[in-house]
Amino acid sequence: MIKNLHKFLLIAPLIAGCNQNPSKMNQPYQWPENISTPTVEKKAKEFLMHGDKRVDEYYWLNERENPKVIDYLKAENAYVDTMMSGTKELQEKLFQEMKGRIKEKDESVPVMTNGYFYYNKYDEGKQYPIFCRKKESLDAPEEIMFDQNKMAEGHKYYSIGIIRISDNNELAAFTTDHVSRRLYNLQIKNLTTGEVYPETIPNVEGGSVVWAADNKTMFYILQDTTTLLGYQVYRHTLGTDPGNDVLMYEEKDDRYYLDIERTRSRKYVTIVSNMNEASTEYRLLDASNPTGAFKVFEPRKMDFQYHIDHAADGKFYILTDWDAPNFRVMTSEDGKTGKENWKELIPARKDVYIADFNTFKNHLVLTEVKDAMRQIRVINQTSKKDEYIAFDEKVYTAGQSSNPESNTDILRIVYTSMTTPYTVIDYNMDTKEKTVKKQTEVIGYKKEEYETDRIWATARDGVKVPVTLLYKKGMKKDGANPLLLMAYGSYGNSIFPGFNSTVISLVDRGFIYAIAHVRGGQEMGRTWYDNGHLLKKKNTFYDFIDCGEFLVKENYTNSKHLYANGGSAGGLLMGAVLNLAPELWNGVVAEVPFVDVITTMSDASIPLTTGEYKEWGNPADSSEYFYMKSYSPYDNVEAKNYPNILVTTGLHDSQVQYFEPAKWVAKLREFNKSKNIILFKTNMDAGHGGASGRFESLREDALIYAFLLALEGRAN
CATH class of the missing domain: 3.40.50.1820 (Alpha/Beta hydrolase fold, catalytic domain)
Incomplete structure (x- = not known):
């Protein structure tokens, strides 16, 4: 019941089934016989609403701590193992095939931001990534910020939610989940000394942490441990007791999700209240004044969405469905955020949905969707000429990759299709030249x-x-x-x-x-x-x-x-x-x-x-x-x-x-x-x-x- 789309990363030897013995193909699998399915006790519970009565005889299975529930789940797992026992060798073969397609020792394409190249890598046989960086040049010594393999030792489940680097590049705020309940712990690591500071903040949103510009103040979202909704934004100062953190904002309407972002210009910290595909409200705070108050960009109302960014040119760019179901792009001047000040830059179209945008020193880049395909449109801000980046395949997906720097004419994109592995491309927005930086190696494919x-x-x-x-x-x-x-x-x-x-x-x-x-x-x-x-x-x-x-x-x-x-x-x-x-x-x-x-x-x-x-x-x-x-x-x-x-x-x-x-x-x-x-x-x-x-x-x-x-x- 949540927006959950799985991401497919590295994958791929084709020890394919096409070489199987034809005499063994298409023979019905013999399910084990006379195996009883697990039994479940019935306990009728009635629900009455709008004069309508519903009876749920299995409602008691929500008793997570009840030993009978755990026993039932284990019995179901044992039943699966028994019924699928004849596929044990096949499962292992499939696992080895899929694992074998993965280039186990691999590395992502480095991304330059604020003077450092950031990337992650995988070592042979290891389950988790190692997060690294190099200062100014790819020939510089490698700094290992986090080795998730070492961090995960002793845990059956381990996830790093996000890593946020301070403006001076010295500190990393990071979140971890050891249970898979998506209740994260927030900690801070000194990247110069390697020390992880003692303050730990529990029950935070794993992806919602932002540094202020002073390199000592962070903003984070606290979650309700029952509903798991992020509902409060706190300010934390490095080296202080988290119990003394300052409440900056509380979302009173539990229909809204919260997020925190830093604008592309790095000038503002934003709090985003978002009701799924229905309503949005942004609040702004100057990142150089972390003890100040957040101010509303444009008040929320139902059936009105907008998504903002503040660009290096000093303007706000706004993607909105205001009188535009498929969205349009508008701008406003700094200090004049009210809707009455918005000016249309890119009009809406009936057959094209604008999904995202990014600003560069000379270009505006849109991610657009048409006929179930995602495409990239590049607009020269000076000449006003625009074009779609062309690809050869009939059916594909193209999107913007990580582009943290705006003072560039190089756009990093990712391209894929059902037959083409994920490909990272640098596109020169002036010369139209494409440079493939990496295509995921799929062994044997x-x-x-x-x-x-x-x-x-x-x-x-x-x-x-x-x-x-x-x-x-x-x-x-x-x-x-x-x-x-x-x-x-x-x-x-x-x-x-x-x-x-x-x-x-x-x-x-x-x-x-x-x-x-x-x-x-x-x-x-x-x-x-x-x-x-x-x-x-x-x-x-x-x-x-x-x-x-x-x-x-x-x-x-x-x-x-x-x-x-x-x-x-x-x-x-x-x-x-x-x-x-x-x-x-x-x-x-x-x-x-x-x-x-x-x-x-x-x-x-x-x-x-x-x-x-x-x-x-x-x-x-x-x-x-x-x-x-x-x-x-x-x-x-x-x-x-x-x-x-x-x-x-x-x-x-x-x-x-x-x-x-x-x-x-x-x-x-x-x-x-x-x-x-x-x-x-x-x-x-x-x-x-x-x-x-x-x-x-x-x-x-x-x-x-x-x-x-x-x-x-x-x-x-």
Whole structure:
């Protein structure tokens, strides 16, 4: 139930399944027989709202500290191990394949900021990155700021949320999470002496820390340990007791998320209050006056968003949906921040969504979205001429990379497609010259063996929905291909076509991999989102089903070989389509799925609930309550023939609590009329994002792929 998009970094040897013995292919996997599924005690709990009574017989599974709950989760894990025992060798083979594609000793492209080149590197066999820098020149001695491998010793899970460097380059504020609950500890390290100072501030937002210009003052966001909402901004002075930190701002409306930023000019610290895709409010403080008061840039109001930056030219640049659903860019002078002073710089367009912008000394750079593709537009601020950076492939994704310095004509971008690994490029905005700085090395991968394509499915209301495909060259549209269709479709988050080396293990074994760019994201502009949330949320589910049926109709696959996958809010999508069209799929994988919509959205103490009202609805509103109830996966489970299902979760998940999928699986098993398999796997040491190490997470992928391959009779 949170905006959660997984990032794919390094990946890739093709010890492919194409060399398997044909006599062993497509033989049905023999699930172990006479194995009883774990039993779950029923304890009826009634909920009454708007005169409507709901009975939840598995509600007690939310008792995290109850030994019976832990025993049940362990029993489910043991059941998965037993049922998947025949795929043990396959899982190990898949893991080694995916791990083998990764260049284990690797290094990121250095980024220059404030006199230092910053980069991270991985050592052979190590799970975590090492964060480094070099002063002024890449030939300078290497400084290791943080070795996460050493820091993670003794921890089953370890995550560094953010590293923020002071203006004088001497201090690093950093956040760490050892539980995967996304409650971080904030500490400070002296990069000259190596000393980590004794003051530790617990329960902070992992990515929201900013230095003031005096090199001794920091601002951070404190989280509510129950709801996990960041709600207070504090000022901390180096060397002082955190108990004496000064409260600078408290967000009283729990529908808003908080963030802290430093403007591109480095002149201002900003506090951002944001209600998802609905309302924004910025507050400004001069970074050289950290004890001053934050002042509102432009007051918030509903259905009015704006995102600001202060550029080196002394102007504010504003990306806003004010009278512009697909956003436009405006400017205002320093000291004149009110909306009445804004002047339009880049007008809005109906068919192009402006997603982001960046300012340089001579150029303005926009990230724009059209037809489910992300493109880069460069505008010369002097001549006013603009252009889109051109690439050769038909379907791709291009975006701005890290560009902390504005006094340059070099734009760093990242480029990828379903067949092209992530590529870092320096683009000269004057000469138009592209310089490839690095392309992720995917060991054993041969691009010429694969193809990608974009097709358009027609939804039941006539809307064209884009679908991006990846398949092995020579694929035949004979209806017999296994096909994995994935989607997200929530929060306005868009899934753009990009390289994912893990999925090569499926494609090499004959799978087509497909992304359905369904409504609820913003792949086709703001209206794509508006027509896929709140009281139009069902369009997301219908789009996905219609894409699946289109792929069958067009002979890419058939329902005996069609599979679906989604995580988090995409897991809700999986739950909904299971109820709406169970016969369409041979198997469905739901990762950390948000499936108990009404109960969760009715409980403001559950993490992040109130901030999601504009996405799903507020059950206190009767119309929104009954609409949510009409699609909530848990509430709509009924006696029918469900397909094969694999559900995953993490015990410490802070975004979708483990008990949602736990209850859902118990109810699915109770009502399922088919003999298909329903499996439920809990990572007892992780949360929403799964395992923290770069290799351990591949074991989770290996389990999912082995499940799909077993259903295809390819488990040998």
